[in-house]
Amino acid sequence: MKRRNKGFTLIELIVVVAILVLLMLMLVPQLTGFTETAADTVCHANQLNAYKIMVLEYTLGKESFDQEAAEKAIIEKLGPLEKLCPSGGEVKPNVPDSDTSKFTISCKIHGGAEQEILGNYSKDMLEMAIHDFYDKGKIGQLDSTGPNFGMKFKKTIADKYGLNVDNFDFAVVKKSNGYSVYIFDAIVNRKPGEVVSGKVYEYDNQEVLIGSSEGQSFTGEISSKPVDKVQINYLNVGSVKLQK
Numbered sequence: 001m002k003r004r005n006k007g008f009t010l011i012e013l014i015v016v017v018a019i020l021v022l023l024m025l026m027l028v029p030q031l032t033g034f035t036e037t038a039a040d041t042v043c044h045a046n047q048l049n050a051y052k053i054m055v056l057e058y059t060l061g062k063e064s065f066d067q068e069a070a071e072k073a074i075i076e077k078l079g080p081l082e083k084l085c086p087s088g089g090e091v092k093p094n095v096p097d098s099d100t101s102k103f104t105i106s107c108k109i110h111g112g113a114e115q116e117i118l119g120n121y122s123k124d125m126l127e128m129a130i131h132d133f134y135d136k137g138k139i140g141q142l143d144s145t146g147p148n149f150g151m152k153f154k155k156t157i158a159d160k161y162g163l164n165v166d167n168f169d170f171a172v173v174k175k176s177n178g179y180s181v182y183i184f185d186a187i188v189n190r191k192p193g194e195v196v197s198g199k200v201y202e203y204d205n206q207e208v209l210i211g212s213s214e215g216q217s218f219t220g221e222i223s224s225k226p227v228d229k230v231q232i233n234y235l236n237v238g239s240v241k242l243q244k
């Protein structure tokens with residue numbers, strides 16, 4: 001076939017533009033999805049570092065710990081607070097005057113570093129679990145992924161502490177000599193056999209914490225089991241390995 005000239009015909013141009021538009025439509029949601037996940041990860045990592053600085057300042061700081069002391073310590077070590085979130089969300093430590101040990105940190109866009117923050121409240125969580133679960137005659141492992149009590153309990157905790165319900169899970173285990181409270185990354189959308197990491201807090205039968213208030217790091221496997229005809233993921237406590 002002979003071409004009349006070296007340029008594109010109108011039809012060819014329309015086809016090329018249409019293909020470009022299609023390609024852009026396919027790519028853009030993936031790109032935004034990716035950057036949002038990356039920003040979320042960076043923000044939570046920065047929050048976690050800031051949170052660790054708060055823990056240090058609370059336990060070892062020379063001045064008394066309050067909102068001002070927390071902000072000062074973080075800025076000194078990590079720089080301005082507004083730089084901690086790549087999406088420009090406001091990352092703010094919060095030290096309640098009523099009880100300065102219950103400090104938290106969160107971002108207006110990405111929420112808080114749930115796992116660390118929940119550790120602060122593991123005793124409250126245990127009290128709620130005992131009051132609403134074990135004291136009502138239930139036994140064994142309480143999973144936050146459970147279709148009935150577990151999910152309601154998780155939502156109560158997320159609401160109470162201003163956390164993102166999709167970012168964490170936990171399990172409480174009643175033993176003969178006390179309780180273990182496991183707090184870990186969300187496992188609902190993970191696969192059985194995958195490894196999850198978190199922190200465990202040990203309490204005796206009088207609900208008194210045994211060991212460090214910072215908890216002990218662990219890794220454990222995700223398993224799956226049917227509860228009321230629903231297949232749920234849960235932390236296989238038997239697989240848990242404590243970290244040094």
Ligand SMILES: [Zn+2]
Pocket residue numbers: 043084085086087088089090091107108109110111
């Ligand atoms: Zn953020």
